[in-house]
Amino acid sequence: MKLHELTIEQASDLLKNKEIASVELTRAVLDRIEAVDGKVGAFLTVDADGAMAQAEAADHRLAKGDTAPLTGIPLGIKDLICTQGLRTTCASKMLENFIPPYDATVISRLKNAGAVIVGKLNMDEFAMGSTTEHSGFQITRNPWNLNRIPGGSSGGSAAAVAADMCLGALGSDTGGSIRQPASHCGVVGIKPTYGRVSRFGLVAFASSLDQIGPLGKTVDDCAIMLDAIAGHDPKDSTSVPEPVPSFAAIAADGLSDVVVGIPNAYSGAQGLDPQVGAAVERAVKTIESLGARCIDVSLPHTDHAVAAYYVIAPSEASSNLARYDGVKYGFRDKSQADLLQMYRSTRSQGFGAEVQRRIILGTYALSAGYYDAYYGKASQIRTLIKNDFQSAFASCDAIVSPVAPTPAYPIGKTLDDPLTMYLSDIFTLSANLAGIPGISVPCGFSDDGLPIGLQIMGRHFNEPMLFKIARQFEKAANITDKKPPL
Structure with a gap:
């Protein structure tokens, strides 16, 4: 396997055992960016010199025995998260030349963990969009089909991970902006509970909805990144002082004690592509085969x-x-x-x-x-939606659904039809309104070879349950090894 194709977990093991060096891994990732980003358009800024300097520092840490899981790992950052001394544009001409004088809390935590930041990733301007066509600078293309959208607004993050231009990335999710592009690009993405990850240094779109989260090649990679960035931050008044478990250490010991809810409101949702519906149905059967019990649940205010x-x-x-x-x-x-x-x-x-x-x-x-x-x-409807989830979680541990109603559609399809783009968030934005966590994990492919994602949602601060189900489903489905034909 080529170095840029490694998962975070694989690369971390090789770095710990001194089988590779971070400068070697980072150079491989930078070479990959140079080779394919001209086709994909995921990066707005590549900081090659800064990345190599961080990689050298990581190698010194590794030589001293500092083997944290992210030490020496090259990551990309959505371009609305402040990075000291590195341009942060929000993909907008309004901030085209803005260089923050400080790091966002999540960036400080990644640096403390020894991660290497290779650059900033394209997005819909100020995170407003679901296609990454609304960037002020360039369109990002889906690595699985360069004529299709990668999703949005974290489309650059999802496309970069899918195309092996970084081993993992940070995005933000206001109404599905991590989970939807993760689904379209065939990677894993999690929106944590609102308040689980500090928003200090995140350029605000909708402050009561925004949440930073990771995108990775596997469920375990997302768990490793979330371990690094989660936790209370006194600089963020919405950050919750809730204990943070080790997400990476959650055991995969079967789902016989798990009850999964299937929302009846989603089965006949407007615009649901039959191929997406079939892939999700197969995923539910796989989860049942792992021992989980599936029941119908009601979310009456979803409409x-x-x-x-x-x-x-x-x-x-x-x-x-x-x-x-x-x-x-x-x-x-x-x-x-x-x-x-x-x-x-x-x-x-x-x-x-x-x-x-x-x-x-x-x-x-x-x-x-x-x-x-x-x-x-x-705001009253928002409260009713939150209450719907609380009632549903009284009888189940998690809720599964599609992530997006269709596979990735052609670039340009909704540019003159914003309502259709807004409706593409129908399965994801309820989790933001309720503040609950949700994860997208690949569950199949369309007839055209485009990825389809399964969404798993849980109670507030119950990310461990999402990782437990997603990790075991991912192993059983065995489709995350497939690569886009770049």
Whole structure:
């Protein structure tokens, strides 16, 4: 196996046993980026010199016996997570030249763990989109079929992992932005419980929904990364001081004591592709064969989730993005002498069409006379959805569903049809509204050879149950060794 094709777990063992060096592994990954990223377009910034310097430091740590699981492992970072001294753009012209003066907490924790950061990954601008076509700089393509979307908004992260351009990556998930691209690119991605991972240094989209999480080639790789970044952070007021177990140490000892819920609301969902439905049904049978008991559960307010989300998320985005006014930092149209014209011109030029659309939606929903009818009502629906999950989890340990209603579709298909793009989040965004964890694990392929993901959701802070089920399903399904034909 070539070095860039290694999983984090495999590479970590080789590094510990001094069979390879981090500089050797990092160079292989950088060479892979140079060879294939021209086709895929996953990276916005490649920090080759910085990565090699970090790899040399990692080798010194390894020589001294510091063999933490991420020491010397090359990772990619979604470009809305602040990295000190390394450009962080949010894939927006508004922040095209922004270089943060500090690291996000998750970056500090990765560096403390000895990880090597090779660069920053493309995304939908300010994480607003499901296709990574809404980047202000470039389109990212699906490594399995370069004419298809990789999903979004963490499409660069998923595509880079799938194409072996990094051994793992961080993304963020506001309504499915880790799980959906993981599904489309055939990798594993987990959205942790809201509050499990610090958001300090994450450029905000919707503050009550955003959560950072890992994408990896395997379930174990995601567990290793989550071990490194999870935990309370006093710099983040929404971070929860909940004990963090070792996710990587969770035993795979059968599922005979596990009850899995199958939501009746999802089986006949609008736009569900028969191939996706069939792959998920096969996955459920595999989980049953591992000893789990599957039961029907009810999530009665699911039909209202998309509408509620697309009021709450744009409303919070409208508030968060008000800071980009051309005065404090970021892009400014210097040709305008009048202050109001400068505001208008700066925001018109600095933000792309999708971001402008959501700011307008959110500003309208928050405006006087409409707040109670829109944002207030959506917040009530959010509470009902959270209560639906709590009721369902009274009778089961986890809930399984599709991740996306279809396999990855052609680039350009929804550019003039944002509603169809919004509806592609139908299976994922309820977990964000409820704040619960969810993981996407590959469960099959379409007739066209495109990956399909299975979503597993659990109670608040019960990521161990997700890893337990996902790890054993992954082993039984035995499809994560397949590689895209780049």
